[in-house]
Amino acid sequence: MAGVPVSELIHPFSPKDLILPDYVPMVLPGSTILGVYGGVSLLVISFVWIIAGRFPKISKVDKVIICWWVFTGLTHLILESYYLFTPEFYKQKTPSYLAEVWKEYSKGDSRYIGRDSTVVAIEVITILLEGPACLLAAYAIATRKVYSHLLQIAVSLGQLYGTALYFITSYLDGDNFSASPYYYYSYYIFANSFWVWIPSLIVIRSWKKLCAAARIQDRTKTKSR
Amino acid sequence: MAGVPVSELIHPFSPKDLILPDYVPMVLPGSTILGVYGGVSLLVISFVWIIAGRFPKISKVDKVIICWWVFTGLTHLILESYYLFTPEFYKQKTPSYLAEVWKEYSKGDSRYIGRDSTVVAIEVITILLEGPACLLAAYAIATRKVYSHLLQIAVSLGQLYGTALYFITSYLDGDNFSASPYYYYSYYIFANSFWVWIPSLIVIRSWKKLCAAARIQDRTKTKSR
Numbered sequence: 009m010a011g012v013p014v015s016e017l018i019h020p021f022s023p024k025d026l027i028l029p030d031y032v033p034m035v036l037p038g039s040t041i042l043g044v045y046g047g048v049s050l051l052v053i054s055f056v057w058i059i060a061g062r063f064p065k066i067s068k069v070d071k072v073i074i075c076w077w078v079f080t081g082l083t084h085l086i087l088e089s090y091y092l093f094t095p096e097f098y099k100q101k102t103p104s105y106l107a108e109v110w111k112e113y114s115k116g117d118s119r120y121i122g123r124d125s126t127v128v129a130i131e132v133i134t135i136l137l138e139g140p141a142c143l144l145a146a147y148a149i150a151t152r153k154v155y156s157h158l159l160q161i162a163v164s165l166g167q168l169y170g171t172a173l174y175f176i177t178s179y180l181d182g183d184n185f186s187a188s189p190y191y192y193y194s195y196y197i198f199a200n201s202f203w204v205w206i207p208s209l210i211v212i213r214s215w216k217k218l219c220a221a222a223r224i225q226d227r228t229k230t231k232s233r
Numbered sequence: 234m235a236g237v238p239v240s241e242l243i244h245p246f247s248p249k250d251l252i253l254p255d256y257v258p259m260v261l262p263g264s265t266i267l268g269v270y271g272g273v274s275l276l277v278i279s280f281v282w283i284i285a286g287r288f289p290k291i292s293k294v295d296k297v298i299i300c301w302w303v304f305t306g307l308t309h310l311i312l313e314s315y316y317l318f319t320p321e322f323y324k325q326k327t328p329s330y331l332a333e334v335w336k337e338y339s340k341g342d343s344r345y346i347g348r349d350s351t352v353v354a355i356e357v358i359t360i361l362l363e364g365p366a367c368l369l370a371a372y373a374i375a376t377r378k379v380y381s382h383l384l385q386i387a388v389s390l391g392q393l394y395g396t397a398l399y400f401i402t403s404y405l406d407g408d409n410f411s412a413s414p415y416y417y418y419s420y421y422i423f424a425n426s427f428w429v430w431i432p433s434l435i436v437i438r439s440w441k442k443l444c445a446a447a448r449i450q451d452r453t454k455t456k457s458r
Contacts, residue, residue, distance in 0.1 A: 125402045125405040125406050126350070126351045126354070126398075126402055128405055129351070129398050129405060130398065132401055133394065133397055133401070154444045154447040154448050154451065155440070155444050158386070158440060158443055158444065158447075161383070161386070161387065162390055165390055165391065166390065169390075169391055169394045169395075170394075172358055173351075173354050173355065173358065176357055176358070177350045177351055180350040180353055180354060181350050215380070215383060218383055218443060219379045219380050220450075221446045221449075221450040222379040222380070222382070222383075222446050224446075224449065224450045224453055225445075225446040225449045225450070226379065228449055228453065
């Protein structure tokens, strides 16, 4: 680390020799950051739940899934977009809430604040393709479009692929990007696990529905012969 | 590069400061490597074409797509598997044909021989999940399984996601991994482009087929009401 001023190495992230020039320490506590994210998400979900209920023939499961698509879509398009398009977020003299979110999350995975190219590449695909596709999926369920289940499978598989690659590259690079076991398990493992088990459940559900549709088509063809 | 013996820096790859201890130079010319790959692929495709023709009600387009799935599946499971499970391939004193393939390809993208973690992570997913799924897709088309189109969409999207990430990370890391423009355009761009346009065409085709099936299901439901 010869030649690197000590001030650039003072940060709460792992590994300690990560160089973050002009890093501005956090001002909000982790609990506030999580509280605001949780509160706003709950508000959005409640609002979507009410709106979704106004569409005809929407089951409760459909409503839950619509809420997920809007929640994950907005997370991609607002939270993650901010990260992608604000590479110098950690240098802001008066940090915004979103800058604080990414400093806090980087305690669980410093590859974010360090702008690891795999993480940035996954975010490019997530924000440009999956974000809009999530909102389209919510709309497709509500309006009963024929492509609804297909789109849900496509986006969920994309989320699963991204999450798998995110975990595998961290493992290959030494799995040493968490400030402490607490941040490792709560942010890196627990928070990301939602993008494993929810897309998995959606893929299984939509896969079954589409296979049922293909079976009916087969039968219709056989009858018409 | 202080402390690195000059011998470890003598290799044909870019960037020049890539360190490959005990690198054994290539023995086969590029034309032989490509010729064998092309010849074997052609043999496999001819064999699959004949076998596929023996299944009932298989169209010509189906036969072409079955050939693609077997070709890409075997490429994943043999060629790419060898790379993944032989990290020291470039040190072999008497290099095998497969070791030569990966030295040759690394002229187009040295991240392979350098074992870049993104490339390795993409290969993990490609080999463990997509390889077997490609062969299953060929089988599913031949035996007209109801999940045939869904599986084809899932695997093709996985290939597209992997290829997109492969290109984006290279761009983010400086796009400086080709030994020359010839290798850049022929190996990195042209060879990989097959895993862009073929999966894209398959996704579009299978997507249309499945939407048609969903439409028939909708109509059947409406009638039975």
